Amino acid sequence: MVAELVVSLSGIGSGTLARCAALADELDRRRVPLSLLLAPRRAVPGEASTWLRRRVAAGDALVLHGFDHQPDPSRRAVSLRRWVESSALPAHEAGLRLIAARAALERSGLATDLFTPPSRLASPGTVVALRRHRFAVCADMAGVRDLRTGDVRTGRVRVVGGHSGYLAGVGREARRGGLVRLEVDAAALDRPGARDVLLEAVDLALHHGALPTTYRPPAPYSSTASPRGSTTTSTPSGAVPVRTR
Template sequence: MSTWLVVSLSGLENRTLDRCAEFAAELRCRGVPLTLLVAPRPERAEPPRPDSPVQRWVRGRVADGDAIALHGFEHSVPADGLLPRLVTGRGAEFATLPAHEAGLRLIAALATVERLGLRVETFVPPRWLASPGTLSALRHHGFTVCADGTAVHELDAGLVHRARVHSFGSGERGEVRRCRSLVSRVGRTVRRDLPVRLAVDAADLQRPLPGRAVLDAVDLALEQGAVPRSYDDFASRVPRPRGAEPSGNVAVNIDPLSR
C-alpha cells in the first residue's frame, strides 16, 4: 500500500518570493505539487494587492497545477482570548472560536481572496489549530477540506485522515539538529507506511541548510514510494476509500488514496 506526501508552503511575501519560486521549481521536477497557504491579512497588515508580485506568482502556480488553501484571516486571537493565547500560543486565530465568530472571519477572508482572483475550498488554520465551531463554519461556507495539525478533514464526507504535520521544531536547539530531526521524522513516518505532511515556512527557505533538508525529506519519502498529493486532493472528487463511512458517522482513515 502506498502512502501519500503533501507539502505546504506558508509565509509568502515579496521578500521571500525568489526562493519560493526556486523551491516550487525543485518540487515540480520531482512531480510534487505545492499547497500554497494564502493569508488575507496576516498580523492585521494591509490586504494584499491583486497586482503584487506574490499574488501574480500564486495565480500562475495555481494555473500550473498547484493548490491553494485559505490560511486564516488576520492571525490574531480575539480581544477576550487571553486564555486561548496562553494555551495555544500567538496567532492561533481559529483555535477556540465558536461557529458564528469563525463564520464572520471566513466571510471577510473569502471576500479578500476573491478580490485577488482566487477561489479556495481548502482551509489550513493558523498554527494548525481549529475549533469544532470552526469546522462547523467551514462546512456552512462551502469548504471541502480542513487540514489541522493532527489530521486532514474531508468536510463533505465526514472523513478524518489522521496524520501529523512535520516542520522545523522551534524547541530543538541548533539548525543542524532541526534539519536532521525533520529528515529523520519523515523517514520513520514513511517507513511505517503512514502519511507524510510537510509544512514549510518561506522564511526557512532563505537559509541553505533548512532548504536542503526539506528537499532531502521529500526525496526520502518519494524513494519509499509515497504518492505526491495536494490538500485539494482530499475533496469529494477523490474516490472514497473502501470501508470509509459517509458524513454523519465520522470514519478515520490513514490512506485516503487506497483502493
C-alpha cells in the first residue's frame, strides 16, 4: 500500500498571511498541496480571502475549520468546554451551525464541502448533519471520513511545534503505507525552527514514497482531466474548482 501525505495549515488571516505564503511557496517547490483550514470567524473579505481563492484554484483544498471558533482557544476552560460540546452536539444544532459557517465563507466568495471539527472531535450528530448538508469529508482526530461512501482513512493528526520528536513516527507511518497527516498553525511558524521541522517531516514522508494529497475525496469523484496530471473535481456552487495533484 502506498502512503499518503496531507499537510494542513490553520490560523490563516491577514496578520499571518506572509508566513502562510512563505510556507506555501516551500511546499510548491516540493509539489505538495495544502489543505487550508479556515475558521468561520476568519472568513472576511480581503487579501487573505483573495490568496485563498488563488491557492484553491492552483490545487489546494479549502476546509471549513469548525463552526464558530473563539479568538483564544488555548485557554483551558474554553478548550475543555468546546471538547465537551464537540463530542455531544446533536444533529439539529450542528446543522444550524454549519449553515451559519457556510454563510460566513460565502460572504468572502468562498465555499467548500470539506470539514474538520473543533478540537478534532465530531459528535455522531455532527456527522449526520454534515451528510444532510452535502459535505464530502470530515477530517477528525483519528482519520479522514468520506461522507459519501463511509470509507475512513485512518491516521492521527501530528501537530507541528518547534521540536522534531515526532519525526520517527512520520517515517514509520510512511514506510508502512499509512496516512501521514501533518498540521501546523500559522502562529507556530513564528517559533524558532517550527517551519524547518515541518518541512523536514514532509521531506521524510516523500523520501519514503508518500504521495502528496489533500482532504479532497479521491478519484471516484473526479471528472475532467486537468493540466499537469491533475483532475478537476466537482465543487459546491460558487466555489473555485479544486484540483488534486
